[in-house]
Amino acid sequence: MTADSPLVSLADLRAAAERIAGTCLRTPVVPLVAPDGRVPFAVKAEGLQPTGAFKLRGATNAVALLDDEQRRAGVVTHSSGNHAQAVAYAAHAAGVRATIVIPETAPAIKVAATRRWGAEIVMVAPSERHARAEKIAAETGAELIPPYDDARVIAGQGTVGLEVVEQVPDLGTVVVPVSGGGLVSGIAAAVKALRPDVRVVAVEPELAGDLAEGWAAGERRVWSVEDTSRTVxxxxxxxxxxxxxxxxxxxxxxxxxxxxxxxxxxxVGVVVRGARLVVEPSGAVAAAAVLAGRVGGGAGTTVAIASGANIDPSLLAALVGTQDQTVV
Structure with a gap:
């Protein structure tokens, strides 16, 4: 990022990779094997991070960039779970106090995982999460680490893209799940800087398709929390x-x-059976797009980013036990 451009640069991404190396894993790219023995695509296993999702990369980079005064004041963020865990973990590792604002609709498994890293938890209605985090930052002086709309976070998430380019020499397409856009922003910046010929495809649930709508209209769109909360x-x-x-x-x-x-x-079931990786519904969205034929074959290897693995065990067991083994 420079004074002339707000976009993260290759230098930003490489610097982030150095900062997070001691905390975050360089995750593997795993082939997804179909029942007939074909390997239609591969999966980048971000669920293997210590907090179970890619979010640790951005949080670790942001915490590493705090100055002494900011470290003393602590950090605050808002998240439905994976970014919450990531900031709590990164702050704990750095000896920094963390306050996490979590919507009341967040899965209990993710709330419990956030508590174990010593963060202070503030539960609020989903529509209040942004405002409450900003209020806490204003009242305490804590540094706000947004879940996605932040250059530090985008650069950290973009290290996934640096790794994929190195790991897959014949890379053709990278398929990325989208919510706030931190992961796809960073990955796309990295991939296009190093391999502009590689396609980057963003994937959303239909029930939270604000980006798809905005993409078609040519302008950023905002949906209601009530609408986006419908997706699994x-x-x-x-x-x-x-x-x-x-x-x-x-x-x-x-x-x-x-x-x-x-x-x-x-x-979810296809990834668990075919790639031998645990994946939560949010982390299975990219693979779902490939399996549904929404992402064109094209030349080279297609890699779907499995962004997280924090799933309720009972739901995982139910989905893995289904018999649908259809693979494109």
Missing amino acids: ADGLRTDSVGVLNWEHITAYVDDVVTVSEEEILAA
Whole structure:
């Protein structure tokens, strides 16, 4: 990022990779094997991060960039779960106090996981999460670490893209789940800087399709929290992509597609069986798009980002036990 451009640069991404190396894993790219032995695409296993999702990358980079005064004041954020855990973990590792504002609709498993890292938890109605976090920051001086609309966070998430380019020499397409847009912004910036020929496709649930609507209209759109809260992909319920994220998406992303609730749930079982990886519904959205044929074959290997693995065990067991083994 420079004075002339708000977009993160390759230098920003590489610097972030160095900062997070001691905390975040370099996750593997795993082939998804179909029942007939084909490998139609591969999966980037971000659920293997210590907090179970890619969010640790952005949070770790943001915490690492705090100055001494900010470290003393602590950090605050708002999240439905995965970013909450990430900030709590990164702050704990750095010896920084953290306050996390969580919507009351967040899965209990994610709330409990956030508490274990010593963060102070503030539960609010979903529509109040942004305002409450900002109020806490104003009252306490804590540094606000947004879930996605932040250059520090985007650069951290973009390290996923740096890794994919290195790991897959014949990379053809990267498919990325979208909520606020931090992950796809960073990945797209990294991929287009290193391999401009590679396609980057963003994927949303149909029930939280604000980006898809905005993409078609040529302008950023905002949905109601009531609408986006309908999707089973609880990590993708944000009402819109961020302002800075929209700029990255329109600059670097090639296409935006959506998937149904049924396709998301089916994809969880397919990924677990075919790639031997645990994945939550939010993390299965990219794979769902490939499985549903929404992402063109094209040349080279297609990699779907499995962004998280924080799923209720009973739901996981139910989805893995289904018999639908359809793979494109």
